[in-house]
Amino acid sequence: MGWTYLSREALARAKAQMDEESMGVRDEIGFLTIHQRYADRFFPGTSVLHTRARYALFVPWLFEDLAGMTGPAAQRALRERERQLAGRLREMGESQVIGGRVFPKPSSQPPSTVYWNALAVWGILRPRLNERTVSRGQAHRLLRTAGATTDDDGQPLLSFDPPFVPLPERPENWQGGDITLRLTAEEAEFLRERLVQLRRNGGNELSLLARLIKTETEAPAEMWADETQAVAGPDQAALMRAQQAASLAGVGRAVYDALLERVVEVDDKREIANRHRDHLAAIITTHGRLAAKLDISALEADIGALPPKLLAVVTATRDWIASRSGNPTALFDVYAAAEARKGPRARLAPTPNGRARRLEWSSDEHGLASPLHYRWEQVSTLLNDLAEAA
Template sequence: MAGLAWIDFDQADRDRTRRIIDLFDEKDTRDELGLGAVRDALSDLLFPGTSTIQTRLRYMLFVPWVYRIAAQERSGRAPAERARALEINLIRALETGGESNGVIGSVAREGLKRLPSDVYWAGLFTLGIRRLPGGRSAYLEARDPTPLWAANLPAPQEGFLTQTSFRLRGEEADFLRDRLRLSVPGTLFDELAQAHDVAQTETIWSHPGREGFSAQNRAIVKQAERFSALMHGAALLYNLLLAERAQALHGATAGDGGARVDDYRHRLEAWRAGLDPQLLADWDLDVLWELSGCTIHRVSVLTRQFVEDWRNLVQQGATEGGGSSDARQLIATRERRLKGAKARLSNDAALARWGGASGTQPLTFRWREARMHLKDLADA
């Protein structure tokens, strides 16, 4: 049976692996066509320190506070057990403080597997709040854990593990803005944070202040907009092919029968009709690959070729009428290269596990998480 092995390198490696595991549970956001490296590269360039599993910004302070207490506590429990108990206490403290949106572990409680420290540990390092590399256990077992955190980390309010909220105090917001300015200067996350931005648009490219972004950030946003628009069509065609194959195998007894096929055909046509030709006309993909190369994410030659081939087919009108044979073959070949014998378009058992929608949501590059963080900052 195939699976994911746990690789014990560093927290960044573990965080990336966790993100992959999370995406298996979100059928509409799975990376079915192997575009994750490009998606994550642009996300990191725009909103460094964030991830799709983050909820509220004050966890960037809760985690250091909890770990300081756990490191200082002297009891018979192992350091990791002390930290875990404190993070579980934090769930109750937030709920006592009236919070319900974004509380990590509100359902799982003591059975929580993904602790806030696991979710935010990598981001804490990116933003310079955590100053030293390494995992959580290494910090807890260190003789002197003091140097781990930024020297000007604000002190917690007394009793925060009994009752607290996500509302940032003024000094906390100032500290976080300083961390952005010092650790990821000039990024869009930093730029919007300094501007006290509160825009709640669906995408970053529909932001009303887009034309006022720095030239570099405008360029990255443009790349993100183009990539999301282009590859959304590939995802829709992929799902159309799955729907057609499911119908051919099982006929009208398979779920919605032909309704699902019709739905994806309509969605693909609507996508094609709404695609601005100018968005792709002068797009130099070498710029996208160059930007991606500035991050830790490596875009393979095969992925580049797939994106370039799809762009060319779209410009030639190969997605009309449910997709030309060349467009369909490109998608099928891409899945087979990624998944081998587990490809849904050739494996009946794998197809049976398809939930009817996989990777169909347009890419937004962590804007949803970033805009919540920005709102938390502005509301301080």
């Protein structure tokens, strides 16, 4: 079976789906919008599929190794090289290997897919003249021209800009032998020089990621730690709101699960445990105080206007938490309206499709709701990789 490079639009859709699945639960109501927007603001170029920082060098090295190849031949060669790299890293006992779990099969999400956006945002992949991101196919074609004096039509090449900026020297064992995910000091410095320049949302202010990397220390214990606040600068207030929004989303996801349990019990007349209803009470105790403080207008100033149905959910949920009602049934209509965007997959709907979807849902197997994480685990690994470079 063949394979092709994804378009920028397809990659964006895939990224959204992967972010959603990484939350541990389906994003039935739409809280993922808040997660993605704040994560992109604070940590540009990051993805929930990122594992280790050295992949940001592995990918361009692999492309440069294949200079001269284009089209399907380059795609097949890259796929095989990425598969081999996964095997070599796995043999060294590395635990965060992209494709390690499926080796010797190739990964469906190889490093060149996972890190391509990061390479562009982090200034490792040069932009095109129109500022659009160079695609992987275009990168192969640009590399092919490195040793050529004419293009494919026989016309002389007036200039040549390789797709990647000058990279650190490859390790001696790059082509064969033992290799790990640990950065060398030179590699870490290369990445640090680019990451400390990252601006927030394309503006003039340094991103929170850049400010954290400037400290040249390991990651704080949590995103909301004093050490993070101390370097957040103009993002301090937004960071506080992001924490409040994370807590509200955690409560909101628990509300959805509790409502679903109730519909199964009351409307479908099926026995079901109170697992998620009990968890709702617990998460309100832990996160309700923070969630009730959220200034929604200020949140939208941080990350842009929310979709109307999500805005209605966020507003109603905050007000419900502040009321200390404890009974989520008053939120049913606004949550059902938000979930309706999923069409026949909506579980709260009083329709045959809704009942069928509820029959497929298992309260015991469905993960308990938790706050948004804004990719902090991946950011922490990046910070620690840079700090621990050999």
